Amino acid sequence: MQTHLADFIRDTDKGREAEAILRKCVHCGFCTATCPTYQLLGDELDSPRGRIYLMKQVLEGGEATAITQRHLDRCLSCRNCETTCPSGVQYGRLVDIGREVLEEKVERSALDRFMRGALRTVLPYRNRFTPLLRLGQAFRPILPPPLKRTVPARLRAGTWPENAHGRTMLVLQGCVQPSLAPDINAAAARVFDRLGIRLVAAQDGCCGAVSHHLSAGDEALHFMRRNIDTWWPYVEQGAEAIVMTASGCGAVVKEYGHLLRDDATYAERAARIAALTRDISEVLRDEDLTPFRLAKPQRVAFHPPCTLQHGQKLHGVVEAMLHGLGYQLTAVPDVHLCCGSAGTYSILQPGIATRLKRNKLQALESGAPEVIATANIGCLTHLQSETETPVKHWVELLAAS
Ligand code: SF4
Ligand code: SF4
Structure with missing residues (x-):
């Protein structure tokens, strides 16, 4: 062109x-x-x-x-x-x-500006998002069904082992995941503990994706620099990897090097952080997962988030791992298509997002799975809002095995 x-x-x-x-x-x-x-x-x-x-x-x-x-x-x-x-x-x-x-x-409408500003003001900050979520959850039992679906039920975290091991990795806590599904990272820590790896949650907050996707570039870079500052001492002490349990965050942290390439102070460290960043599937595929083999097969429909299969080009990695561990993966038509969650998209474009979600659930449930597994908190919450089939992060399945 x-x-x-x-x-x-x-x-x-x-x-x-x-x-x-x-x-x-x-x-x-x-x-x-x-x-x-x-x-x-x-x-x-x-x-x-x-x-x-x-x-x-x-x-x-x-x-x-x-x-x-x-x-x-x-x-x-x-x-x-x-x-x-x-x-x-x-x-x-x-x-x-x-x-x-x-x-x-282009100047946006007042409503548009308000919505986008509210998302940027609330979502990246756990101390703002969690109280609002808890308020919604407190009233959840009396909400009318359409509204009730938009408020996820409250979930609890399991134990997070603190055993000392020769190997250490960092994990991104993220902004909304610890409040919405607090057991995902704890489940990852339990799985890693059984493999002889200590998983440390050194960082507590947004990776910058929310601001980045809402075209607030400087704000996104602020979050990125803060995370680099937090992680760097651990990197200097030999942390092997920075593990992502939300593929949406992983896709952005892997871009830190590129996004901060012109920052004389941070460019080098950002490139190193990006190089150390691994989706959890990239870490576990290199480990001996024999202890996690299933005794009894479980029917699972896997939804690979776009940020995993298209953003990070990790299509088929989780599926191969689950299959190897004895999970029975059901056929999912049009597995390449988005579920409509897409960060803040489901809030800003609810009509299209709902149609995509319904199509995706139909595809996922066509093989009658016992559980739907995915790899990103946004997809998980979005899909769970309209199905009775449990939707989990796939590492939670491993932790329970
Ligand atoms: S596939 Fe789409 S983006 Fe790629 S060259 Fe063709 S028109 Fe352009
Ligand atoms: S919605 Fe269409 S244009 Fe946009 S990223 Fe997805 S495939 Fe590309």
């Missing part, structure tokens, strides 16, 4: 990056076949190719309008299109840049 970027962006880092990505696109349209929003809405402007055209227009100095922004807002950032694209177009980076430019050029 030929490009002629406008003066306002041409000679900037973002402009150069966007231009290199745009030039790879050959308009073939293969990506439209796997784009969830194009499948649902049937509008070329809600497909990757259409959005690439829209972003190109704006970056070349064309008018940026609320309609352009609406089509970018409807994108799930699922990166399914990246997996499909034969030309290696890094759509995820392009849409991040496109959204930031649109954010500067």
Whole structure:
């Protein structure tokens, strides 16, 4: 694709990056076949190719309008299109840049600004999010069913072993996960303990993904620098890896090196942190998991989050591990499609998110599983809101075996 970027962006880092990505696109349209929003809405402007055209227009100095922004807002950032694209177009980076430019050029409605501001003000801070969640949970029994579904039931954490081991790894606690599903990281710690690894939760807060996906770049970088400062002493003491139990966070922490590449103070450490970051499946696939073999098979439908299969390109890793341990994985049609959670998307685009969730649950439940397993807190909470089948993080299954 030929490009002629406008003066306002041409000679900037973002402009150069966007231009290199745009030039790879050959308009073939293969990506439209796997784009969830194009499948649902049937509008070329809600497909990757259409959005690439829209972003190109704006970056070349064309008018940026609320309609352009609406089509970018409807994108799930699922990166399914990246997996499909034969030309290696890094759509995820392009849409991040496109959204930031649109954010500067188009004024959002007051309601939109309020919603996005509220999400950024509450979600990344556990001391703000947890009291609100507990309030909702206290009233949950008397809420009408449609509202009740939106408030997850309160869950408790199991034990977190503190045994000393020769090997130590860090784990990202995250922002909403400890309040919504506190046993996920504790389950990971119990599994690691049985493998002779001490799992340390050194960090308590957001990885920066919430701000990053809401186009608040500086705020996201603030969270990233804070996490690097917290983790660095442990890295210097020999922590082997920084483990992610939420694939959405993992996809962003692995980008720290890139996102902070121009920060003279943090660039080197950010690159090292990114290199040490592993999804929990990447750690466990290299360990001897014999102690976790199932005595009695369990039927499991696995939902690989987009941030795992498309963002981190780890498709099939968890499935192979569960299969090897004796879990009976049920067939799931269209496993590449997003469930509609997509970070804050389910709150900002509830109509599309609900349709995607219902399609996904139908696919997941078509094989009559006893449990649905996934790898990201957003998908887990989103799916559980509309099914009686238990939805768990897959490491919780291992911890219970
Ligand atoms: S598949 Fe890749 S090259 Fe083809 S239109 Fe989509 S982004 Fe462009
Ligand atoms: S990221 Fe997902 S929703 Fe967005 S254009 Fe690509 S496939 Fe479509």
